[in-house]
Amino acid sequence: MKHSVHDLIAVQFSRSLLGLKGLLLKARAHAETRKFDENLFLQLRVAPDMFPFVKQIQITTDGAKGAAARLTGKTAPVFADNETTLTQLIERIERTVEFLQSTSEKDYEGYELRTVSFPWNPGKHLQGFDYLSSHAIPNFYFHMTTAYTLLRSSGVEVGKGDFLGEQNWIKEA
Amino acid sequence: MKHSVHDLIAVQFSRSLLGLKGLLLKARAHAETRKFDENLFLQLRVAPDMFPFVKQIQITTDGAKGAAARLTGKTAPVFADNETTLTQLIERIERTVEFLQSTSEKDYEGYELRTVSFPWNPGKHLQGFDYLSSHAIPNFYFHMTTAYTLLRSSGVEVGKGDFLGEQNWIKEA
Numbered sequence: 001m002k003h004s005v006h007d008l009i010a011v012q013f014s015r016s017l018l019g020l021k022g023l024l025l026k027a028r029a030h031a032e033t034r035k036f037d038e039n040l041f042l043q044l045r046v047a048p049d050m051f052p053f054v055k056q057i058q059i060t061t062d063g064a065k066g067a068a069a070r071l072t073g074k075t076a077p078v079f080a081d082n083e084t085t086l087t088q089l090i091e092r093i094e095r096t097v098e099f100l101q102s103t104s105e106k107d108y109e110g111y112e113l114r115t116v117s118f119p120w121n122p123g124k125h126l127q128g129f130d131y132l133s134s135h136a137i138p139n140f141y142f143h144m145t146t147a148y149t150l151l152r153s154s155g156v157e158v159g160k161g162d163f164l165g166e167q168n169w170i171k172e173a
Numbered sequence: 174m175k176h177s178v179h180d181l182i183a184v185q186f187s188r189s190l191l192g193l194k195g196l197l198l199k200a201r202a203h204a205e206t207r208k209f210d211e212n213l214f215l216q217l218r219v220a221p222d223m224f225p226f227v228k229q230i231q232i233t234t235d236g237a238k239g240a241a242a243r244l245t246g247k248t249a250p251v252f253a254d255n256e257t258t259l260t261q262l263i264e265r266i267e268r269t270v271e272f273l274q275s276t277s278e279k280d281y282e283g284y285e286l287r288t289v290s291f292p293w294n295p296g297k298h299l300q301g302f303d304y305l306s307s308h309a310i311p312n313f314y315f316h317m318t319t320a321y322t323l324l325r326s327s328g329v330e331v332g333k334g335d336f337l338g339e340q341n342w343i344k345e346a
């Protein structure tokens with residue numbers, strides 16, 4: 001059982017995004033119990049000059065769909081980045097997972113020959129694997145963890161298990 | 174150029190840990206400018222019931238050396254987890270990078286057949302790749318991001334570039 005880039009992107013980012021969806025559902029339940037508007041979470045920030053919660057979710061999902069699109073050549077869904085509700089963020093996560101899961105092992109063939117460039121670093125590119133390992137994966141978890149931290153520090157009862165999501169534990173005989 | 178598990182662990186975790194060392198050096202410079210004891214960072218927490226900064230660094234390094242040890246069968250350096258200074262944490266990061274870099278491509282052969290279990294989940298295990306993708310990588314970045322957030326929210330001028338570390342950008346002709 002060799003691993004594949006499909007597993008690192010489509011399988012693992014989906015697992016994490018479903019964990020993230022679970023975090024948002026816990027935030028919703030928390031707001032309901034405390035009787036405040038659940039959409040207030042969207043503007044929370046760790047520091048005044050860091051992006052708010054809504055943007056952390058936008059970047060997390062963009063990172064996942066962007067990695068899948070850049071390494072398969074498929075076209076990712078485009079979001080308007082205008083979410084104002086928790087419900088809209090949950091839909092965004094779900095649509096991202098759908099896109100990830102629409103990619104197959106075969107779609108990633110030749111990913112190592114693809115190059116990835118960004119408007120903020122003109123005239124330079126990363127090769128497929130370097131992009132995945134040194135940019136896409138750490139950046140994805142950076143923003144997902146920041147979203148987690150915002151909920152955790154607001155009193156929402158979330159833990160590492162929620163962050164990691166459903167794992168393939170094998171029961172020993 | 175196919176990627177390898179050695180690249181995901183030894184190369185990428187080293188890159189990130191050197192980024193983390195850079196973050197600590199920025200924290201040191203910040204404390205120097207503001208004239209406070211740099212070791213005060215070690216007890217910072219995001220929330221009262223989350224681990225302090227010192228423990229975030231301990232877990233980040235443990236995650237990296239643990240992944241390399243579990244998937245190669247090599248013995249990782251053991252740390253006493255008694256750091257009280259930023260200097261000691263920097264040394265811990267450096268020793269972890271040394272261990273990661275002492276592992277070779279060949280050491281990871283057969284990693285997919287290895288199983289990984291933890292005392293907190295008795296009677297169950299994860300297979301090599303599932304352990305790496307669904308546990309070791311997200312957990313590593315979870316704790317590294319939490320350490321970053323503690324510095325960022327304390328006013329240390331750190332940014333995404335510090336977090337990602339040195340990347341293999343290729344200049345276009």
